[in-house]
Amino acid sequence: MRVLITGGAGFIGSHLAEAYLGRGDEVFVLDDLSTGSIDNITHLRGRKGFHYSIESVHHAPTVAELVDQCDAVFHLAAAVGVRLIVESPVRTIETNVHGTEVVLAAANKKKKKVLIASTSEVYGLSADVPFREDGNLVLGPTTKGRWSYACSKAIDEFLALAYWRERKLPTIIVRLFNTVGPRQTGQYGMVVPTFVKQALTGRPLTIFGDGRQSRCFTHVRDVVGALVGLMDHPGAVGEVFNIGSSEEVTIQALAERVKERTGSNSPILHVPYEQAYGEGFEDMPRRVPDVGKVAGLIGYRPSRSLDAILDDVIGFFRDAPPAGARAGDLPA
Structure with missing residues (x-):
C-alpha cells in the first residue's frame, strides 16, 4: 500500500x-x-519506502502529484492547539478549510480514499456527555474566536461527507480526543507535555482556570492503530468515529499525578483564562467520548492507562529531550 500523510x-x-x-x-x-518538525521524521529518512516533501497542503500541484502516487490519504495537516487558535484565527480557519478543499479535490479525481482528522472540539459546549457521533454540536458565538477552530473542523467534516454522498469519494471522519505521547510538544497549549516539562525543570505547573475541567487522554499508538484499522475497513467509509479513552481526569488531578510520577516539588499555579487567552475565553468543561462505534467496527480498545501514558511521556523527555523541551522554551 502507498499512503500519503499530510502533516506527516x-x-x-x-x-x-x-x-x-x-x-x-x-x-x-x-x-x-x-x-x-523535521526532527519527528529524521529517524525515518533513508528507510526504504519513505518519502517526504516540505510544502504546504495549500499547494494544489504538489498535493495532486502526491495523491496520484498513493492509494490512500490521511489528511492530518491542520492548525492545532488552543494558543495558536487564539493568537492566529485567520491562519487557523484558512489552514483547516482551504487545506481540506485542496486534498478532497485532488483525491476526487482518482477516487482515492481519504481519512480526515477532526477533533473533539466540534462538540463545543454540549452537555450531552459522553459525546456520541450523532449528537448535536453546540458552539459558542462567532464573536469569540475560541470557536473558530471547532467551526472550521466541522466544515471539513461537512465537506468530506458531501464529497462521499454527492461524488462517491470514499471518505472517513475521525474525531480525536486529547492524543498524547512521545514527540508531542506543549508549544501550542497541549497540557500533558507542558505539565511534564514544567515538573522536570522545577517550574510551577500552570493550570488555566480552576482545574475542574476534565479530559480523557489517549496514547498516540492506540490512536494510530485505530486510524490504520479504519482505513483498512470498507465499513468505515462515509462514517464519523470518535477515537479516545473513557478514563476521565480533571486538569487539577492531572497536575497532581504528573508531580507524583515525576517526583517533582513544583508548585501548582492557577492562571485565570483571561490572563492566559484574553477576555471572554470559553472552555469545554468536559470532553468524554463514546467509543462504542469504533469499538464495534474494528474492535478498538485503548491499551494504556493514564499513568502508563504519563510514564511514557516523562521517560521521553528525561531520556531524549528534543529542542522543544529545553527550559527556555517553557511558558513563564
Whole structure:
C-alpha cells in the first residue's frame, strides 16, 4: 500500500508513518513544518519506502502529484492547539478549510480514499456527555474566536461527507480526543507535555482556570492503530468515529499525578483564562467520548492507562529531550 500523510512531520503523523513503514508499506509525507518538525521524521529518512516533501497542503500541484502516487490519504495537516487558535484565527480557519478543499479535490479525481482528522472540539459546549457521533454540536458565538477552530473542523467534516454522498469519494471522519505521547510538544497549549516539562525543570505547573475541567487522554499508538484499522475497513467509509479513552481526569488531578510520577516539588499555579487567552475565553468543561462505534467496527480498545501514558511521556523527555523541551522554551 502507498499512503500519503499530510502533516506527516507532526506528532501524530510521524507515528502513523512509522506504523505503515513497519507494515512494509510505502509512505509519502507532506508538511510545511509550520507546527510539525523535521526532527519527528529524521529517524525515518533513508528507510526504504519513505518519502517526504516540505510544502504546504495549500499547494494544489504538489498535493495532486502526491495523491496520484498513493492509494490512500490521511489528511492530518491542520492548525492545532488552543494558543495558536487564539493568537492566529485567520491562519487557523484558512489552514483547516482551504487545506481540506485542496486534498478532497485532488483525491476526487482518482477516487482515492481519504481519512480526515477532526477533533473533539466540534462538540463545543454540549452537555450531552459522553459525546456520541450523532449528537448535536453546540458552539459558542462567532464573536469569540475560541470557536473558530471547532467551526472550521466541522466544515471539513461537512465537506468530506458531501464529497462521499454527492461524488462517491470514499471518505472517513475521525474525531480525536486529547492524543498524547512521545514527540508531542506543549508549544501550542497541549497540557500533558507542558505539565511534564514544567515538573522536570522545577517550574510551577500552570493550570488555566480552576482545574475542574476534565479530559480523557489517549496514547498516540492506540490512536494510530485505530486510524490504520479504519482505513483498512470498507465499513468505515462515509462514517464519523470518535477515537479516545473513557478514563476521565480533571486538569487539577492531572497536575497532581504528573508531580507524583515525576517526583517533582513544583508548585501548582492557577492562571485565570483571561490572563492566559484574553477576555471572554470559553472552555469545554468536559470532553468524554463514546467509543462504542469504533469499538464495534474494528474492535478498538485503548491499551494504556493514564499513568502508563504519563510514564511514557516523562521517560521521553528525561531520556531524549528534543529542542522543544529545553527550559527556555517553557511558558513563564
